[in-house]
Amino acid sequence: MAADTSAEPRAWEIVLEHIERQLLSGELAPGDRLPGERALAAELGVGRSSVREALRVLEVLGLIRTHTGSGPSAGAIIISTPGGGMSALMRLQVAASGFPVADIVATRLVLEASVAGDLAAASATDHRPDLAGAERLLDAMDDPGLTAPEFLALDAAFHLALAEASGNQVITATMAGLRSGIEGYALAGLARIEDWHATSARLRSEHRAVVAAIRAADAAAARTRMHDHISGYYAETSPDPARIPA
Amino acid sequence: MAADTSAEPRAWEIVLEHIERQLLSGELAPGDRLPGERALAAELGVGRSSVREALRVLEVLGLIRTHTGSGPSAGAIIISTPGGGMSALMRLQVAASGFPVADIVATRLVLEASVAGDLAAASATDHRPDLAGAERLLDAMDDPGLTAPEFLALDAAFHLALAEASGNQVITATMAGLRSGIEGYALAGLARIEDWHATSARLRSEHRAVVAAIRAADAAAARTRMHDHISGYYAETSPDPARIPA
């Protein structure tokens, strides 16, 4: 119960905070190479294993990429791929029952409807969003030879492409994570679909309708169409139809 | 270019996947204790340091909590505190310039407006949301002796309380993370406020207005009031007024 002002951080936390500080101060920036593990350990007065634990965290969080060997691409390099860390977080939290699937779907609903509305609004300005990538995916989804899982992968890529078109990296990364979190459920839900051919046709038509609303700069339509699209698919594949997010 | 089907995962990934599998299969559930690090290492045929790297990741992600010593509370225990992992992720991504602050604010805007609207809609049903905690925070914010940082802390808690009242754990955790990511900016932005007394009064009045709209089951008003509340504060404290999320 003593008034411990220090709290004695663990060794790996020292490393993490050191790197975070250097990141905030600009001493380290994306593209830079971190000092070697041995050098970092000596510099901070901790063991190499503690350094490695911190680096492992940074790697999973999508902040660094490590390569063995020598040369300019070797070592730990600062990157910024938020999607990876978000996906790992969501996947594991779902696995540990920290995130109910229904909440993930509800969040996706909110974000995607907002993205669709924003894209439509942007279409009315001179900063028209680039939907070429998304539409290429829609064309690919028209291939009748696709299996259901292949179709779902393209579907996920389409939704992600819309998020990217919105330009909001946080929403893009979050949606990538949300999608990863429910990927298992999405695949399992396929079994609940009676007529895949009809469902696929409906999904494709809904996708086109969303894009059309965006291109027409009809924000309200874009929002509701995206909302109904996701909500409808979830209702069709959910094992518990009672708990459908509004 | 040989057809490597294995790809030889790294040792710590083996551990991570093992635990994730056990989580998904129900073999491990929140509250359970993981085997000791030495036992896990022996069981999976990896070194203890590799096990520790995986556990460190799980800890930062908010999936386990570790305690030294002996007894029922010692060891690594499965928990589910998504907020922690989300906060670390956002904080570090902001530090590494992976997440622009403007995108975080924009995301917060979307989520909080949605939360406010949903709470208002719920107020019209018999499942009225519990706003007692949020209102207690509002009362605390009326204390004229508060410093600006103290006020901001209560403000953050208030917004989080609303998210919690919505019952969506994903949104709650995400908002906690978003908030952590821009905490530094929020504190730095205080310097840009000319008349803190007036700003504080306005913020408090806006908070009350949002809660009033929720209680009145006026979803549209709740949404717009929350939207304007956040957007307005950000406009006041942003160093770059040009980039205000719509």
Added chain:
DNA sequence: CTGCACTGTGTGGTCTGACCACAGTAGCAG
């Protein structure tokens, strides 16, 4: 002089063994 094989060096990746602080528990002394 050119080109290729070889060795050198530094990187992350991993394992092992050791020690520490800590907390509960069993056992002993009173």
Added chain:
DNA sequence: CTGCTACTGTGGTCAGACCACACAGTGCAG
């Protein structure tokens, strides 16, 4: 029965060793 003392097992940390890898230089063969 009470209270103290070792004991045991936990995570936390460190040091050292070895490996695979990839580049950089060297030196020999042509």
